[in-house]
Amino acid sequence: MTERVSGNMNVAGPQTRIVFEEVSKFYGEVLGVNRVNLSIPPGITSLVGPNGSGKTTLMNLMTGLVRPSRGRISVLGMAPDDPERLFRVVGYCTQFDSFPRGLTGYDFIYSYLRLFGYPHAQSSEMAVRAIDRVSLADAAGRKIAGYSKGMRQRIKLAQAICHNPTVLVLDEPLNGLDPLIRAETIALFRTLAAEGLHLIISSHVLHEVDVISDQVVLLSNGYVVAEGKIQGVRDEIQEHPMQVLIRCDKPGELASQVFHEDYVVEARIHNDRQGVLVKTRDADRFYLLLNRIAQNGIEIESVAPADDDVLSVYEYLIGTEESTK
Amino acid sequence: MAVHKRSYRSYAGKLTPTWSRFSIITRYALKNLFSSRLLTAYFVCCFFYPLGCAVVLYLNHNLSLLATLNIRQVFAVDADFFLSFLGVQSGFAFVLTAIVGPGLVSPDLANNALPLYLCRPFSRAEYVVGKMAILAGLLSLITWVPGLILFAIESSLAGGGWMWANLGLAWGIFIGSAIEVLVFSLLSLAISAWIKRKLAAGAALLGVFFFGAGLAQAINAVLDTKNGYLVDIGNLLTTVEGSLFGHGKPVGISPESAWIALIAACVFCVALLERKVRAYEVVAG
Numbered sequence: 001m002t003e004r005v006s007g008n009m010n011v012a013g014p015q016t017r018i019v020f021e022e023v024s025k026f027y028g029e030v031l032g033v034n035r036v037n038l039s040i041p042p043g044i045t046s047l048v049g050p051n052g053s054g055k056t057t058l059m060n061l062m063t064g065l066v067r068p069s070r071g072r073i074s075v076l077g078m079a080p081d082d083p084e085r086l087f088r089v090v091g092y093c094t095q096f097d098s099f100p101r102g103l104t105g106y107d108f109i110y111s112y113l114r115l116f117g118y119p120h121a122q123s124s125e126m127a128v129r130a131i132d133r134v135s136l137a138d139a140a141g142r143k144i145a146g147y148s149k150g151m152r153q154r155i156k157l158a159q160a161i162c163h164n165p166t167v168l169v170l171d172e173p174l175n176g177l178d179p180l181i182r183a184e185t186i187a188l189f190r191t192l193a194a195e196g197l198h199l200i201i202s203s204h205v206l207h208e209v210d211v212i213s214d215q216v217v218l219l220s221n222g223y224v225v226a227e228g229k230i231q232g233v234r235d236e237i238q239e240h241p242m243q244v245l246i247r248c249d250k251p252g253e254l255a256s257q258v259f260h261e262d263y264v265v266e267a268r269i270h271n272d273r274q275g276v277l278v279k280t281r282d283a284d285r286f287y288l289l290l291n292r293i294a295q296n297g298i299e300i301e302s303v304a305p306a307d308d309d310v311l312s313v314y315e316y317l318i319g320t321e322e323s324t325k
Numbered sequence: 326m327a328v329h330k331r332s333y334r335s336y337a338g339k340l341t342p343t344w345s346r347f348s349i350i351t352r353y354a355l356k357n358l359f360s361s362r363l364l365t366a367y368f369v370c371c372f373f374y375p376l377g378c379a380v381v382l383y384l385n386h387n388l389s390l391l392a393t394l395n396i397r398q399v400f401a402v403d404a405d406f407f408l409s410f411l412g413v414q415s416g417f418a419f420v421l422t423a424i425v426g427p428g429l430v431s432p433d434l435a436n437n438a439l440p441l442y443l444c445r446p447f448s449r450a451e452y453v454v455g456k457m458a459i460l461a462g463l464l465s466l467i468t469w470v471p472g473l474i475l476f477a478i479e480s481s482l483a484g485g486g487w488m489w490a491n492l493g494l495a496w497g498i499f500i501g502s503a504i505e506v507l508v509f510s511l512l513s514l515a516i517s518a519w520i521k522r523k524l525a526a527g528a529a530l531l532g533v534f535f536f537g538a539g540l541a542q543a544i545n546a547v548l549d550t551k552n553g554y555l556v557d558i559g560n561l562l563t564t565v566e567g568s569l570f571g572h573g574k575p576v577g578i579s580p581e582s583a584w585i586a587l588i589a590a591c592v593f594c595v596a597l598l599e600r601k602v603r604a605y606e607v608v609a610g
Contacts, residue, residue, distance in 0.1 A: 060361075060605060063442055063444055065443060065444065065604035065605060066605055082446065083443075083445070083447065087445050087446045087447075090444070092444035094437065094441065096436065096437035096438070096440070098433070098436035098441060101357055102356075102360060103353070107353075111349055112445060114346070114349045115349050115350075115442070115446070115447050116340075117341045117342075117343065117446065118336060118340065119339070119340075119341060122338060126336070132388065164336075200352035231340070266532075303448040315389075
């Protein structure tokens with residue numbers, strides 16, 4: 001499905017937002033992204049999609065590393081084709097493990113700060129602070145070649161935040177982190193977001209962004225298929241059945257009572273045989289029906305949406321096959 | 326409205342000049358290069374011949390030694406002397422290029438490191454200039470720099486009259502070496518950008534020179550022409566340098582044609598770099 005769902009991301013002016021207007025990018029005949037319209041506010045925004053869906057292209061477009069074939073992009077009111085201004089406020093962390101040979105963690109951050117034009121003393125101070133922020137102070141003097149995968153991810157994160165940017169674009173930043181460091185990194189993201197930064201995070205591991213994102217942008221085959229808060233996106237998908245898990249004492253009887261309604265697409269007993277999974281096209285009418293059923297002798301313990309996480313939304317929007325790639 | 330409390334303050338002080346930022350890449354690359362003992366040893370060897378020439382120049386003007394040998398002057402310090410000096414140093418420069426050049430851009434492209442450089446206030450042109458400055462600096466140190474030092478030594482020993490009479494030689498040393506440094510640097514960068522394996526890139530650089538010479542001969546033989554020499558970069562450089570010293574013995578083509586061919590080669594290399602040195606490689610699928 002390629003229909004775009006309007007979210008609730010359009011609230012403030014372009015000076016505080018990352019705005020895509022009808023942006024398309026083609027690599028020759030290969031589609032990168034097509035007709036993207038987005039307005040991303042401060043906070044944590046996740047770009048979610050399978051490989052090849054256009055996440056990295058979208059990030060490269062907003063950092064000016066690739067130019068759009070069509071459309072207009074504005075990052076906090078700036079055009080991305082002015083690196084001297086743009087990269088004062090944007091930090092980018094690529095998904096690739098690429099480091100110049102022979103450098104220590106400190107040298108790596110310090111040398112990139114020198115590329116920004118900061119003098120020696122300032123670069124040194126900022127490098128130490130960035131390394132400290134990603135909890136790598138003890139390893140700063142060691143060569144990056146000897147770092148673990150998690151340490152390399154963190155030093156890459158340090159190079160993205162070292163110049164105190166306002167927009168952080170992080171391509172798969174949680175890849176390879178062990179649970180403890182992952183939790184620390186997520187806490188760092190939240191701190192940065194609380195400071196008013198824009199954090200744009202890409203991931204194909206859906207559940208990890210589900211819990212940290214303020215907004216999500218779901219991508220498939222170069223198209224934005226949905227955007228907004230997870231709950232909001234789910235509410236917008238009227239044409240797809242919603243899945244509800246009802247815990248009750250008589251699941252078989254409940255299933256037979258709801259199944260004859262035309263807005264119920266599917267009703268099946270849950271694996272633990274203590275509830276019914278119902279797929280409905282009209283949640284409001286279904287809840288009214290449940291009220292009536294509850295008054296007629298079936299004891300309902302709980303009613304909960306069974307698919308309100310990113311994975312379910314994603315499966316609805318682009319199909320199960322793609323989301324499991 | 327949300328209230329955001331930042332735990333840092335952005336730097337508002339003076340920045341280093343934009344034009345000088347390419348040198349960060351050069352500095353770190355040189356540091357890395359000279360961590361290799363083999364390269365350091367070879368680089369030191371590149372100065373033996375200039376040192377020998379300096380000694381010979383001194384002896385050439387050492388009156389007591391000449392009197393002992395009962396000769397007025399051992400040899401004339403003229404265009405041939407500096408042309409042969411540049412010829413020897415060109416050999417050293419070519420080998421140095423073959424060692425250093427292939428590793429300049431290819432590792433960054435192979436490891437997708439270019440986005441790391443280019444997500445700064447730093448352009449593709451600055452990246453290329455930074456990388457090129459590595460080779461240009463090293464090659465300069467073994468070609469026109471010692472050449473001009475030898476010219477200065479001879480000027481001080483032979484007197485101001487010699488210097489003014491041979492000022493064109495200094496110009497020839499500088500321009501001849503500079504065009505060589507430019508061609509070697511651009512060629513090796515372009516090859517390094519297109520061939521990701523260092524060994525293969527080194528072989529390709531050798532191939533451009535040696536295969537080019539062979540191809541030139543083949544074209545000349547088959548088409549009964551002299552224009553085949555236009556693809557022989559070694560010959561083009563020799564022709565240009567010869568013309569600068571007014572002592573050239575051009576093989577087949579005129580100095581003007583050689584200049585145009587070298588400029589075309591440089592433009593071609595820049596076009597190759599422009600196409601390849603990008604933040605992201607586009608693989609048509």
